[in-house]
Amino acid sequence: MATKTPNEISEELLRPLFHTSWRFFVAFIPLALLVLAAFGAFVYQVWNGIGVAGIRRPVFWGFYITNFVFWIGISHAGTLISAILRLANATWRRPVTRCAEVITVFALSIGALFPIIHLGRPWLFYWLVPYPNDRTIWPNFRSPLLWDLTAITTYLTGSVSFLLLPIIPDWAVIRDKATGWRKKLFTALALGWRGTPKQWHRLETAMHVMAVVIIPVAVSVHSIVSWDFAMAPVPMWHSTIFAPYFVAGAIFSGIAGLIVAMAFLRKFLRLEEYLQPIHFDNLGKLLLMMVLLWLYFTVSERLTTWYGNQSDEMAVFWLTQRGSFAPLFWLMVICNFLIPFPLLAIKKLRTITSTVIASTTIIVGMWLERFLIIVPSLAHKYLPYSWGSYRPTWVEITITVGTFAGMGTLYLLFVKFVPIISIWELKAGLRKSAVARGPLSVANARLELVAEPDGPLTTRRVLK
Amino acid sequence: MGHKWGMVVDLDRCTGCEACVVACRAENNIPTVGEAQAATGRAIHWIRVERYWEGEFPDVRVKFRPVLCQQCDAAPCEAVCPTYASYHNPEGLNAQVYNRCIGTRYCGNACPYTVRFFNWFNPAWDTPLQLQLNPDVSIREVGVMEKCTFCVQRIKAAEIRVEAEKRELKDGEFNPACVQSCAPKALVFGDLNDPASEVSRLARSNRGTKLLGELGTQPKVTYLLRETWQGEKV
Amino acid sequence: MKAVYGLYPDPDSAQRAVDLLRGANVEDRSIVVLSSEPFDEYEFGRREHKTIMPWLAALGGLVCGLGAFAFVAFTQRAYPLPTGGMPIVSLWPNGIITYEFTMLGAVLATLVTLIITARSPRQSARLFDPEVSNGKILIGVVNPPEASGTEVEEALRSAGTRSVVRLP
Numbered sequence A: 001m002a003t004k005t006p007n008e009i010s011e012e013l014l015r016p017l018f019h020t021s022w023r024f025f026v027a028f029i030p031l032a033l034l035v036l037a038a039f040g041a042f043v044y045q046v047w048n049g050i051g052v053a054g055i056r057r058p059v060f061w062g063f064y065i066t067n068f069v070f071w072i073g074i075s076h077a078g079t080l081i082s083a084i085l086r087l088a089n090a091t092w093r094r095p096v097t098r099c100a101e102v103i104t105v106f107a108l109s110i111g112a113l114f115p116i117i118h119l120g121r122p123w124l125f126y127w128l129v130p131y132p133n134d135r136t137i138w139p140n141f142r143s144p145l146l147w148d149l150t151a152i153t154t155y156l157t158g159s160v161s162f163l164l165l166p167i168i169p170d171w172a173v174i175r176d177k178a179t180g181w182r183k184k185l186f187t188a189l190a191l192g193w194r195g196t197p198k199q200w201h202r203l204e205t206a207m208h209v210m211a212v213v214i215i216p217v218a219v220s221v222h223s224i225v226s227w228d229f230a231m232a233p234v235p236m237w238h239s240t241i242f243a244p245y246f247v248a249g250a251i252f253s254g255i256a257g258l259i260v261a262m263a264f265l266r267k268f269l270r271l272e273e274y275l276q277p278i279h280f281d282n283l284g285k286l287l288l289m290m291v292l293l294w295l296y297f298t299v300s301e302r303l304t305t306w307y308g309n310q311s312d313e314m315a316v317f318w319l320t321q322r323g324s325f326a327p328l329f330w331l332m333v334i335c336n337f338l339i340p341f342p343l344l345a346i347k348k349l350r351t352i353t354s355t356v357i358a359s360t361t362i363i364v365g366m367w368l369e370r371f372l373i374i375v376p377s378l379a380h381k382y383l384p385y386s387w388g389s390y391r392p393t394w395v396e397i398t399i400t401v402g403t404f405a406g407m408g409t410l411y412l413l414f415v416k417f418v419p420i421i422s423i424w425e426l427k428a429g430l431r432k433s434a435v436a437r438g439p440l441s442v443a444n445a446r447l448e449l450v451a452e453p454d455g456p457l458t459t460r461r462v463l464k
Numbered sequence B: 001m002g003h004k005w006g007m008v009v010d011l012d013r014c015t016g017c018e019a020c021v022v023a024c025r026a027e028n029n030i031p032t033v034g035e036a037q038a039a040t041g042r043a044i045h046w047i048r049v050e051r052y053w054e055g056e057f058p059d060v061r062v063k064f065r066p067v068l069c070q071q072c073d074a075a076p077c078e079a080v081c082p083t084y085a086s087y088h089n090p091e092g093l094n095a096q097v098y099n100r101c102i103g104t105r106y107c108g109n110a111c112p113y114t115v116r117f118f119n120w121f122n123p124a125w126d127t128p129l130q131l132q133l134n135p136d137v138s139i140r141e142v143g144v145m146e147k148c149t150f151c152v153q154r155i156k157a158a159e160i161r162v163e164a165e166k167r168e169l170k171d172g173e174f175n176p177a178c179v180q181s182c183a184p185k186a187l188v189f190g191d192l193n194d195p196a197s198e199v200s201r202l203a204r205s206n207r208g209t210k211l212l213g214e215l216g217t218q219p220k221v222t223y224l225l226r227e228t229w230q231g232e233k234v
Numbered sequence C: 001m002k003a004v005y006g007l008y009p010d011p012d013s014a015q016r017a018v019d020l021l022r023g024a025n026v027e028d029r030s031i032v033v034l035s036s037e038p039f040d041e042y043e044f045g046r047r048e049h050k051t052i053m054p055w056l057a058a059l060g061g062l063v064c065g066l067g068a069f070a071f072v073a074f075t076q077r078a079y080p081l082p083t084g085g086m087p088i089v090s091l092w093p094n095g096i097i098t099y100e101f102t103m104l105g106a107v108l109a110t111l112v113t114l115i116i117t118a119r120s121p122r123q124s125a126r127l128f129d130p131e132v133s134n135g136k137i138l139i140g141v142v143n144p145p146e147a148s149g150t151e152v153e154e155a156l157r158s159a160g161t162r163s164v165v166r167l168p
Helices: A008-020 A024-048 A063-074 A075-088 A097-118 A122-128 A145-165 A166-179 A180-191 A197-230 A242-268 A277-308 A311-321 A326-338 A340-345 A352-379 A394-417 A423-436 A439-443 B019-028 B036-040 B106-110 B153-165 B177-181 B198-203 C013-021 C055-078 C092-118 C130-134 C151-158
Strands: A002-004 A446-447 B005-010 B048-054 B062-065 B086-088 B094-096 B187-191 B209-212 B219-223 C003-007 C031-032 C137-142 C164-167
Touching: A002 A008, A008 A166, A008 A394, A008 A423, A008 A439, A008 C130, A024 A326, A024 A394, A063 A075, A063 A197, A063 A242, A063 A394, A075 A097, A075 A197, A075 A242, A097 A145, A097 A180, A097 A242, A097 A394, A145 A166, A145 A197, A145 A352, A145 C092, A166 A180, A166 A423, A166 C092, A166 C130, A197 A242, A197 A352, A197 C092, A242 A277, A242 A352, A277 A311, A277 A340, A311 A326, A311 A352, A311 B086, A311 B177, A311 C151, A326 A352, A326 B106, A326 B187, A326 C130, A394 B198, A446 B019, B019 B048, B019 B177, B177 B187, B177 B209, B209 C092, C003 C151, C013 C031, C013 C137, C013 C151, C055 C092, C130 C137, C151 C164
Parallel strands: A002 A446, B005 B219
Antiparallel strands: B005 B187, B048 B062, B086 B094, B209 B219, C003 C137, C003 C164, C031 C137
């Protein structure tokens, strides 16, 4: 049981902002180079024409749209942890909440790049935005791509606010502890925060309102992304199950992404006392539930297709079950179910390491699932004479790898400017659970708060 | 009443000679993409002749089916285009406006007939083939979707001519390039709003079916065949 | 700006300080509380709790939603281009856009309300001590009446702090 004073907590959580070790650069530089390579590949693609990618008729969408759906899916991590657990008053969420919200903002930003990257004429992407112009035309709001634009804009605005607002009090703390250029920077960022009860109350009310709003937005975002496929008459796309399937899959991959991020932070920022086994255990249990939910949706979709026995759908069905996409399909089942299920369901096996292994395989499996939804259906549409195949080129692979590296670089930079665990929320939560004095609340807060050594009343009062 | 352009393809007459494919390329400045690109499925054929084989040698039967844009009245490609590059024009054509296209390729996915083609690179013609280009048809740059337009340049030219001459359009006065070049006269084009036109008469034939009609796209191309593809006589 | 304040290490002594200040006839309006965490289980942390923010968020959502529908319908009628056999003003797709803008309106209204209402009145805006960021709770009085003299200081001291600061 670790006992820490509030100041010790602040010092530890602020350490990454003031000290940078060589390990940071060993991680940052290769990732940054990969990002540059991806950018170079994109410039190459725009210069030479989108044909340098592997997409072709009839598979007009490939890696780029897979990545788009994948990253938007990952972004549901923050909504689940921050918003849903906040409304459910789950106090164990407090150390985890900012890690999750950061994933949301960065994953959304990366995901939102792909609709631009995959365009044939990307320099005209802004034509999707409704603004008065002399082309005598407005965008077509009947197109699911316009719904994507509005949904992602709304979700991004909401998520950025959700992330930035609770950081302001922490920036105020840094402002008061920093010197030099950091003091100037954080004074500007803290927006004059002082910490009056009115400011705290307004902030918490705003967080509550946004938590209530952001959950339906997150559900709608991934439903709308799924409707990019479901609204087209393509075999095995045109299915009513797509919206709930995608939302469940998003939350699934989001939790997995969060667990992996937390494991990295725990190891490299030495946050073992803050990101505790109980957090990984709770998230692991949520992940287990999502494994089962994913299985449920996949079986529902495939069973109804099989019973329906429509020739165009069955062509795609067999392609993934037994045909050329079968190896990827069964790999996906192994990654999404066969490996994670025993690791997460059996209590003895559910350790931090096994949860991270399960999460990693799930991330791979969910990427494959997006790929297998998009490509086999397009490869085998209604007229067999026009069936085709798909093979990605180095351009698509480089850009894909680059976006994963981009996520890493953004996260590393973030950790240097913002404490990755919300200091005031953590302290407030510890104080409240200590005051609550119940065995359950103490079990969740294995970190104990101790009064300052120079407190005037009783010197060392350990709040039990 | 305005015009409503439609087509009839008589599969009992089609010999699979593909003169329509060649004529279409010549009329509409369709680029060749080269052997490597064609191998990856990027060749552009606004009209193509699909061939299907039935049976085992020596009892093999070949079936030909020319497939082109069906100019659907309920076109799935129109609703999904974010920039109105694909929309329904007043004469019933599914118009493709190259200038509006930003290349999302959603329409290509939505089309059940796979009749839409994309320019993966800027088109190029080896000299002296550029001398053969049709000045009435614009060249499409990289990133733009294209497909059969029922030779809209010929439609417009004919409409402008008859308006200048202050008369009505006669049935069969002009034809798209594919119809013009079809030797067995398997392709017929005309105004479906004129009940006396040949295309309207043939479209009402009891040999007529619509390709993938069960999808609800309401195509305006009617296929005539004395027997169904499963071998039942009509 | 004149002020007197004390720094308290824990919320119980801070609450005592506020009670003693009230006993010394200091107006609630003049009492300043600053902390590095929210203390809403304590009375001193529950001041000025009334807010219409949720209602403003709902109003913002409604306004943006209706505005979005009107805008989309206007653009569809301005340059009417039929697509896919759907009506020119298509209600269901427009409904999706309306829904998203309703949510965006709620978020923006919340943000704007927060930024406006979280501003401190200019008078007490300059009262701050960096010790607050070290976990201390600041309880003080801005512009204390001259007549009260040392009463305020005594009240603050007896609540349990060694540091009482007088400004200027």
